[in-house]
Amino acid sequence: MSLADQAHFTGNSCEETEMNHYDSTVKPGRMNRATRSSRLIMAGIMALGLGLTAACGSAGNALSSSDSGSTSGYPVTIRNAYGSVTLKSKPTRISTVGWTTYDAVLSLGVIPVDMPKMSDGDAQNGMYSWTSAKLKELGGTGSKAPKLHDESDSIDTEAIASSNPDLIVATQSGITKQQYQTLSKIAPTLAYPKEAWATPWRDVVTIAAKALNMQNKGKQVLANDEAAIKKAVDAKPNIKGKTAAVMYFDTTKLSTVSVYTTLDTRPEFLNDLGLKTPASVKKISASTKSFYKDISSENVDELNDVDIIVTYGDSSTLKTLQADPLIGKIPAVKRGSVVVIDTNSALESAIAPSSLSIPATVDQYVGLLSKAADTI
CATH class of the missing domain: 3.40.50.1980 (Nitrogenase molybdenum iron protein domain)
Structure with a gap:
């Protein structure tokens, strides 16, 4: 697999x-x-x-x-x-x-x-x-x-x-x-x-x-990564302060939404990029020791405070989500404030960052987040 x-x-x-x-x-x-x-x-x-x-x-x-x-x-x-x-x-x-x-x-x-x-x-x-x-x-x-x-x-x-x-x-x-x-x-x-x-x-x-x-070298590596992040974010100021969450949708069975918790490095990276963790995700995270939690699609109104959703999929994913009678009610989904990460792209791995992936992909990621922010 x-x-x-x-x-x-x-x-x-x-x-x-x-x-x-x-x-x-x-x-x-x-x-x-x-x-x-x-x-x-x-x-x-x-x-x-x-x-x-x-x-x-x-x-x-x-x-x-x-x-x-x-x-x-x-x-x-x-x-x-x-x-x-x-x-x-x-x-x-x-x-x-x-x-x-x-x-x-x-x-x-x-x-x-x-x-x-x-x-x-x-x-x-x-x-x-x-x-x-x-x-x-x-x-x-x-x-x-x-x-x-x-x-x-x-x-x-x-x-x-x-x-x-x-x-x-x-x-x-x-x-x-x-x-x-x-x-x-x-x-x-x-x-x-x-x-x-x-x-x-x-x-x-x-x-x-x-x-x-090699502590001094380590500090240099982190400084370079921080500089790459700052440059990317400064170029797209419209994302700053927006709330964002990473989720997974099984588009063949939309009875649940899987929300990545604050234990996971993907939501953490969104914070690095100047976005905020929604109160709903903080509440979900406090209720589990896992890196994710499933939310029934009947309770998706819990996610109304999410400005931008990041998920995995392909060119058909957003339309599928919007067509669902329950998932389609999530405000971010309804207005199209969704970043869909192609599972065959470099970002598929890079949204959970490493010291090398950040300078290689952060501009692209921030660009996609900025496009989503434009829909809010």
């Missing part, structure tokens, strides 16, 4: 999802499928135990030899949802798990030895356009390119172990405690600080920078 489906809901309850292993590339919005066979997990551990001490990737994947084994600035301890990790020296072989973490590492100028294969949005050869561009800039192509592991079903720990990492960064992921323990047997693992799939994009960069003792 492509990551385009990650913006969609399968109908599983949150309780059911928590009982399953996370699919580590599952963006909040798609419920998770069952984990891969435990034999694969054990294979990764056994491979490690059989002596994966030599570098399995090209030397070009690791940090430069001058950085290798550096103890300046170490030890450093980083806490996460499952405990803490103490690094005694600078990691030189980084593997990433989940979503946007690879971009954070790359933005620091470090080429991972291993990272997940992407298949949604504008991904080609397993990478988004901005990720590929950064790798090319850093010389991470050909034999120096990262290995890509599969996360479409579960975490391919065997592939991760074969890359012989000395740090696994999973700060924006949905790994379970069991998966965390498994990965930690391969290399020290940084899970998310608090909630699965809820690490703000700035924190993803900051945590990676701390682990690599």
